[in-house]
Amino acid sequence: MTALAAPETENGWLESRQDGDHLLVRxxxxxxxxxxxxVDARLRALDVANAPRLEINLNALTGLDTAGAWLVHRTRELARKGGGEVRLTGATASQLALIGVIAGHARPCPPAPPPASSLLRLVANLGVATIGLGAIARDLVSFxxxxxxxxxxxVLAPRxxxxxxLLYHMEEVGLNAVPIVGLxxxxxxxxLAYQGADQLARFGAEIFTVNLVGVGVLREMGVLLTAIIVAGRTGSAFAAQIGTMKVNEEVDAMGTMGLDPMEFLVLPRVLALLLTLxxxxxxxDIMGLAGGAVMTGLALDISLSQYIRQLQTAVPLSALWVGLxxxxxxxxVIGLVGCFEGLKVDGSAASVGRHTTRAVVGSIFLVIVLDALFSVLFSIIGF
Amino acid sequence: MAKPAPVIIVTGLRTQFGRQVIHDGLDFSVRRGEVMGIVGGSGSGKSVLLRTMVGLIKPSGGNISVLGRDIGSVRGEKRAQIQQRMGMLFQDGALFSSLTVAQNIQLPLKEHGRISGALLVELTDVKIGIVGLPLDAANKYPSQLSGGMRKRAGLARALALDPEILFLDEPTAGLDPIGAAQFDELIGELRRALGLSVVMVTHDLDSLASICDRIAVLVDKRVIVGTMDSLMHHKNEWVHAYFHGPRARAAKLGGQSAKSNAPARVAE
Known part of the structure; x- marks a missing residue:
């Protein structure tokens, strides 16, 4: 035992002497x-496989662990396979025991499979990703x-x-998002006002900056921006909350008690979003218009009353409705994707993170796609 | 038996989180070559003690000397050197999930052992063989292994650098009785073959009886250390209840002889 635990002050060394057909390795x-x-490199260089008589002497060893024991064992086996006679000398009982343990367990593991060629991998990944996307789309539609x-x-049974x-989620999703959305x-x-002012001033049409801000904020930016913030803030929270519950088997526990996760987890969250977004x-919208008012006031000297009058004449009320x-x-969509990804979590902490990310990316993607579709739709019906 | 020098000396250890005191004035030592079990009720700070001993938690007071150095205060290179002479097996193996079993074992060998090429692969095979993993486990990822195999793989990684001290956090928790008995045997065999000192947190009375030389019991923020026999007759109420409860009797600790008609352990 003491020999094994000796302080490792000295590096290992090797000495070999060929004496007729007798090879001594110290x-x-x-x-x-x-x-x-x-030592490993020098042992490999020695031609032990063809030595008729090999003696391995461990007299001068000050420390031996599994790595050293493996070297001794490997050398011995190599010589034996070559048909030589091998003697192990100068080993203490504990060293012999350790070498014995290594000998009892030494079996080569199969080598790691070689990686597939990169082109093949690319095609394979593309296929897997496509099928995965199809499966997600199908599951999302069913969800x-x-x-x-x-x-x-x-709706049929409001009780x-x-x-x-519901109120808790409305507070989390709506009220607590007010500062960031407003800012x-x-x-x-x-x-918007600054960019508009810069361009329109060249035509002496500064006043139309108000039109730009009004239409831009009310029809598009206000709601789109809010949806993107909420997707990042709430979609991720939904996925993480429900995902953590999946990991803790809380969702399964609901199932055993006959409680419907759709009714308990998904419904309040989606309803809260529907009501607060x-x-x-x-x-x-209001904050965006206020920002426009401040900027047009500062950059173009348009007073607040002028700003409001211009808004009233230039921006129809329908712009507000088109946005809202x-x-x-x-x-x-945000609630749907967030809850969907949360319920897709499969038990490991790592998958909570993966699905949370996918909830955010997926809901922002869908929000922008839908926004584009709305634009097309409104232009067709001339709204 | 002569008492070999201690590898770990804990003196006046105090651990507290905020106002909650976990340990108050622990004094004990772990001798070279022994297997010490740490037991205690839920929340008595067994895992905290283990984590403090490996230097993951800084003690609030007192000190822990591991292999002659105060683990709470060494930093940098010296700390890394001490750390390489200890191995820790976490409860569920704590294998790196993005690496295969073989790569998990090779990581410390490459980083600290400066071993590469053919020898790296050979030593990995040796470690995998020693802990009794099937050969094809080498190229599997941790998520593809069962709980017992993950523990064995974690043990192989803990043993990668041939540490002098091995720390085990509930090594048999979550294993079936057969697997648990095999794991106990494995620890005993490794300790004999490699001359390891082992510190293990456990709830498993069978493990305590079969492989632990001494046992540290955490009660009321203090520690009581002794052999199984001496603890059997300890006056502390909790210690008595622990070693004389129905489960202790089932594990044949409670003064019953091995000849009793209780069924023999699977491993025997």
Missing amino acids: LGGSLTTRHVGA LGQTVVALGKA RVRLTP LSFLIGIV PLLGFFA IKAPVFAF
């Missing part, structure tokens, strides 16, 4: 994991169906909607 110093590198059914049940979780919309109003969108009508649709 190993000394510390043959431990950190010190065997040089959409389940959610609509749950919503329908809630099934639990008020406490960002205000800044977007400023940016339009309100947030309206708030974002999209809000519930975005809300539904």
Whole structure:
């Protein structure tokens, strides 16, 4: 035992002497994991397989661990396979025991399979990704169906909607998002006004900056920006909350108690978003217009009353409705994707992170695609 | 039996989180070559003690000397050197999920052992063989292994650099009785063959009886250390209940002889 645990002050060394057909290999110093590198190289260089008589002497060893024991064992086996006679001398009982243990367990593992060629991998990955995307699309549509059914049940029997979780989520999703949504919309109003002022001033049409801000914020930016913030803030939270519950088997526990996760987890979240996102969108519109007012006031000397009068004449009320009508649709999509990804979590902590990311990316993607579709639709019906 | 020098000396150890005191004035040592079990009720700070001993948690007071150095205060290169002389097996193996079993074992060998090429592969095979993993486990990822195999793979990684001290956090938890008995045997065999000192947190009375030389019991923020026999007759109420409870009797600790008509352990 003491020999094994000796301080590793000395590197391992090797000495070999050929004496007729007798090859003597003396190993000394510390043959431990950190010190065997040089000895290993020299042992490999020795032609032990063709030595008729090999003697391995361990007299001068000050330390031996599994790495050193493996070297001794490997050398011995190599010589034996070559048909030579091998003797191990100068080993203490504990060293022999260790070498014995290594000998008892030494079996080569199969080599790692070679990686497939990169072109093949590319094609294979493309195929896997395509099939995966198709499966997600199919599952999402089926989840959409389940959610609509749950919503329908809630409409038919409003008592099934639990008020406490609904209010809790409305606070989390709506009220707590007010500062960030307000600030960002205000800044977007400023940016729109500044860019508009810069360009329109060249034609002496500064006053139309107000039209640009009004139409831009009300029709597009207000609600779209809100939806993107909420997708990042709430879609991820939904996925992470439900995903963590999946990992803790809480969702399974609900199942055993006969509680429907759609009704308990998905419905309050989606409803909360449906109710609060339009309100947030309206708030974002107001803040965006306020940002525009500040910037046009500072950059173009347009007074507040001028600004409001110009808004009234240039921007029809329909611009507001065109923007806000999209809000519930975005809300539904964000809630749907967030809850869907949360329920897709499969038990490991790593998959919570993966699905949370996918919830955010997926819901922002769908929000922007839907926004583009709305634009096309509105232009066709001339709204 | 002569008492070999201690590899770990804990003196006046105090651990607290915020206002909650976990340990208050622990004094004990772990001798070279022994297997010490740490037991205690839920929340008594067994895992915390283990984590403090390997230097993952800084003690609030007192010190822990591991292999002659104060683990709480060494930093940098010296700390890394000490750390390489200890191996830790976490409860579920804590294998790196993005690497195969073989790569998990090779990581410390490459980083600290400066071993490469053919020898690296050979030593990996040796470690995998020693812990009794099937050969084809080498190229599998941790998620493809069963709980027992993950523990064995974690043990192989902990043993990669041939440490002098091995720390085990509940090595048999979550294993079936057959697997648990095999794991106990494995620890005993490795300790004999490699001259390891082992510190293990466990709830498993069978493990305590079969492989632990001494046992540290955490009760009321203090520690009581002794052999199984001496603890059997300890006056502390909790210690008595622990070693004389129905489960202790099932594990044949409670003064019953091995000849009793209780069924023999699977491993025997």
